[in-house]
Amino acid sequence: MKKALILIVLLIFIGLAFYLTEMSPKKEIKANPPTAQNRNKQIPVETISLHLGSIDRRLHLTGTIISEARVDVLSKVSGILEKIQVEQGDRIKANQVIAMVEREEKEAHLQEAQAALDVLRARWAQMETGARPEEITQSEQLVRQTKASWETSLDNYMRLKNLKERDFISQQRLDEAMLQVTISEAEYRSAKEKLTLLRKGARQEDRDALLAQIRQAEAALRLAQIHLKNTTIRAPISGIISKRFLDQGAFVSTTAPIV
8 A cells, every 4th residue: 555655656746747847838049150259158057966865745635544343332231330431532452441330239239149049058058957956846845835826716716606606796706716716727737847847857849949049049149240240341352442422420221332
């Protein structure tokens, strides 16, 4: 490209010199007959020395510079643009930080996912080691308490039923007593089932279900970590910022470019 430009300039210069030479007015010189006076007369002339040198010629051209690659940089997460560290015309390198999206919400999601995973892992550890003796003792005590409550509510219902048969109480009061019997019986049965599980250990289906929950929580934690990492926006390639579309404080979406 550079050699072609030099060749064009030289051709233009040669053509211009030829044009000036041919088009310049020529003076007609009439020859006078030689005389003795003319022959002895000296004609003054001016001479110059020739030397090699460079000719400075400038050529003004207009054009458009087309880059080899053009990339629009978008955010992978949405939020408020907390920082933007480049301006139009800045030269950047690949992986250089361009902007940052607010991190507070993403950090909270990460902590929440970590806490949920910790709870499930604790349950798994407990399932692996089995119930402690004090846990079984507490469960046995709960069974006795719920059984006594159920029996008391049942006795109360039978007493109120006799009173209702003699029209001493309303049907609503008898229904409330029956509801209490139902609730206390359910609590008693639940306590007995829990005690049975503690004594036998976890069933295989319970272990499989808990393990699936742990894997799901681990995936949620990895996703939260990725979202937090993506709040830092980096340049995918080296180049020059041709245009900046957003300013600090603007809302960033995953579909609109930042630069």
